[in-house]
Amino acid sequence: MTIEQQLKQALLDRHEAHLYRQRKVLLSAQNSRVQVNAQHYLNFASNDYLGLANHPDVITAFTEAAARYGVGSGASHMVIGHHEQHHLLEQELAEFTGRERALLFANGYAANLACLNVLLGQGDLVAEDKLNHASLLDGGLSSGAKFRRYLHCDLNSLEKMLTPKANRKIVVTDGVFSMDGDLASLREISQICQQHNAWLMVDDAHGFGVLGATGAGLCEAENLSANDVPVLMGTLGKAFGTYGAFVAGSETLIETLIQFARPYIYSTALPPAVAAATRQSLKIIREGTGLRNHLAELIRVFREKMQKTNLELLTSHTAIQPIIIGNQETTLKVAQWLQEQGVLVGAIRPPTVPAGTARLRVTLTASHSLEDIDSLVNLLIDANERFVDSSAR
Numbered sequence: 093m094t095i096e097q098q099l100k101q102a103l104l105d106r107h108e109a110h111l112y113r114q115r116k117v118l119l120s121a122q123n124s125r126v127q128v129n130a131q132h133y134l135n136f137a138s139n140d141y142l143g144l145a146n147h148p149d150v151i152t153a154f155t156e157a158a159a160r161y162g163v164g165s166g167a168s169h170m171v172i173g174h175h176e177q178h179h180l181l182e183q184e185l186a187e188f189t190g191r192e193r194a195l196l197f198a199n200g201y202a203a204n205l206a207c208l209n210v211l212l213g214q215g216d217l218v219a220e221d222k223l224n225h226a227s228l229l230d231g232g233l234s235s236g237a238k239f240r241r242y243l244h245c246d247l248n249s250l251e252k253m254l255t256p257k258a259n260r261k262i263v264v265t266d267g268v269f270s271m272d273g274d275l276a277s278l279r280e281i282s283q284i285c286q287q288h289n290a291w292l293m294v295d296d297a298h299g300f301g302v303l304g305a306t307g308a309g310l311c312e313a314e315n316l317s318a319n320d321v322p323v324l325m326g327t328l329g330k331a332f333g334t335y336g337a338f339v340a341g342s343e344t345l346i347e348t349l350i351q352f353a354r355p356y357i358y359s360t361a362l363p364p365a366v367a368a369a370t371r372q373s374l375k376i377i378r379e380g381t382g383l384r385n386h387l388a389e390l391i392r393v394f395r396e397k398m399q400k401t402n403l404e405l406l407t408s409h410t411a412i413q414p415i416i417i418g419n420q421e422t423t424l425k426v427a428q429w430l431q432e433q434g435v436l437v438g439a440i441r442p443p444t445v446p447a448g449t450a451r452l453r454v455t456l457t458a459s460h461s462l463e464d465i466d467s468l469v470n471l472l473i474d475a476n477e478r479f480v481d482s483s484a485r
């Protein structure tokens with residue numbers, strides 16, 4: 093077979109397994125209501141947890157900065173692309189997370205690859221939660237270290253993985269698991285790390301901005317310092333509503349990344365206006381609990397209403413509220429039917445999640461209202477009666 097034919101066959105196979113993915117083309121801003129083609133939808137699929145992607149003050153910060161500094165950053169940070177807006181944002185992120193320093197990255201995928209490839213090599217060992225984000229798994233796999241996956245949130249399984257001899261040992265976990273919405277037991281994991289002389293790296297993509305008293309994330313909520321979690325990674329494209337990511341930690345860690353992280357060194361800096369907009373998001377997050385409180389109320393009400401249905405909701409107290417359907421074909425059918433009724437939810441299938449656990453990934457955001465939750469739950473009940481019988485699980 094030619095290369096073209098081989099590719100065609102792989103695409104066909106994916107179609108037949110109900111795993112084919114298709115993009116929707118958005119015509120509106122990212123919001124609780126979105127427009128796709130000529131249709132308007134109630135949107136329960138975005139990670140814009142605080143509704144900041146379309147916040148007027150963030151938009152103003154962005155446009156004012158673009159008017160002053162232009163659009164493109166023009167170069168990598170090491171050459172001439174490192175702008176004062178990046179520099180100030182890094183200082184503010186360090187202060188916000190209670191770390192000595194922070195370093196901006198183009199996105200979370202690059203930040204995770206960079207950290208794991210710089211910190212690990214041959215002779216080292218990395219232990220990762222089985223349900224870690226793909227970028228963490230890819231980073232661990234490509235690092236050259238011995239790569240171990242422990243059972244999801246299972247501390248005994250983690251301890252077993254840490255017994256082999258190794259030069260450096262690093263344990264890596266999502267803070268909030270992106271497809272399940274549950275939390276890693278960071279305090280216990282950090283204690284295990286200390287007993288084994290290992291570093292802990294936490295990816296707080298879904299906790300940063302929403303968890304903790306001031307929104308500084310799961311480490312703030314659990315009161316974990318840089319001693320407990322030496323490598324803290326967070327993203328800016330989710331609750332912060334902009335784009336990019338950062339790593340926060342000691343002066344030594346950050347200088348090491350600046351000197352040795354290839355995805356950092358060989359990539360163009362984020363536009364300075366994106367950094368300026370992110371500084372505004374940070375200001376909004378630090379200054380008030382209004383958005384976080386509203387989101388918490390929506391989560392509570394959604395769970396309360398869902399508990400009265402036969403749908404299988406995972407135990408999650410975050411904005412990520414997955415409903416397990418099991419079968420991927422049924423999951424797709426339900427999501428398509430919901431879309432016909434004007435509601436968008438993510439249909440998450442393998443390989444993103446383990447086989448047999450295909451799910452609807454409902455995400456709630458501060459731009460939703462209590463009425464939106466009512467509409468969603470009523471449609472979910474209807475969908476459940478139409479498509480999900482016991483044989484489909």
Ligand SMILES: *Cc1c(COP(=O)(O)O)cnc(C)c1O
Nearest residue numbers: 199200201225270295297327329
């Ligand atoms: C989204 C996400 C990333 C990737 O971040 P991007 O900035 O979108 O590249 C990394 N880790 C987790 C857990 C995520 O959810």
